[in-house]
Amino acid sequence: EIVMTQSPATLSVSPxxxxxxxxxxxxxxxxxxxxxxxxxxxxxRLLFYGASTRATGIPARFSGSGSGTEFTLTISSLQSEDFxxxxxxxxxxxxxxxxxxxxxxIK
Amino acid sequence: EVQxxxxxxxxxxxxxxxxxxxxxxxxxxxxYAMSWVRQAPGKGLEWVSLIFSGGSTYYADSVxxxxxxxxxxxxxxxxxxxxxxxxEDTAVYYCAKDFGGVxxxxxxxxxGTLVTVSS
Numbered sequence: 001e002i003v004m005t006q007s008p009a010t011l012s013v014s015p016x017x018x019x020x021x022x023x024x025x026x027x028x029x030x031x032x033x034x035x036x037x038x039x040x041x042x043x044x045r046l047l048f049y050g051a052s053t054r055a056t057g058i059p060a061r062f063s064g065s066g067s068g069t070e071f072t073l074t075i076s077s078l079q080s081e082d083f084x085x086x087x088x089x090x091x092x093x094x095x096x097x098x099x100x101x102x103x104x105x106i107k
Numbered sequence: 108e109v110q111x112x113x114x115x116x117x118x119x120x121x122x123x124x125x126x127x128x129x130x131x132x133x134x135x136x137x138x139y140a141m142s143w144v145r146q147a148p149g150k151g152l153e154w155v156s157l158i159f160s161g162g163s164t165y166y167a168d169s170v171x172x173x174x175x176x177x178x179x180x181x182x183x184x185x186x187x188x189x190x191x192x193x194x195e196d197t198a199v200y201y202c203a204k205d206f207g208g209v210x211x212x213x214x215x216x217x218x219g220t221l222v223t224v225s226s
Contacts, residue, residue: 001168049210050209091210100151
């Protein structure tokens with residue numbers, strides 16, 4: 001099983017600042033990686049697939065990068081609506097696996 | 108508009124059974140893989156099971172042999188039959204639609220149904 005590790009577990013950021021979230025896989029997943037955003041009491045929302053392709057309606061302040069085992073989600077200027085938990089998910093191999101999540105909170 | 112509506116959650120005793128259903132609308136259901144993903148209280152996401160449009164199924168090791176996923180393309184529904192439930196199966200269970208293309212990632216999710224396994 002491919003284990004996905006996200007860091008940090010919690011990121012405290014002020015509105016308007018940049019946030020950088022990391023996701024690491026125990027073996028290469030190529031570019032078969034997705035990112036999701038989840039707000040309290042809501043279902044997850046797809047942000048990126050293919051490591052760097054934005055899903056429909058995702059603002060340009062969000063960017064995804066990486067391949068192989070190292071991936072990054074960057075939010076260039078945090079807005080109030082961006083404070084949430086972010087998960088990565090690999091779909092290169094079975095079973096599908098998610099990272100443990102990074103909570104982005106207001107500093 | 109794509110909609111996924113889960114039902115069937117509730118309180119069940121350890122060792123018991125429960126059947127979850129997900130009613131889908133707003134897309135060509137028969138053409139897409141469908142999945143169940145769960146989230147234990149205060150925890151992260153855990154993929155549970157998936158069924159492809161052709162009927163092939165996949166399961167997480169944690170539920171293999173206890174859970175069965177199925178779909179009815181005539182009714183646009185996907186179901187998860189859960190047997191031998193354990194306390195660690197307690198979670199919100201989400202129905203999720205595959206985005207399509209290469210690999211499986213989820214572009215639409217239901218609001219979830221809570222399963223509580225407790226005596």
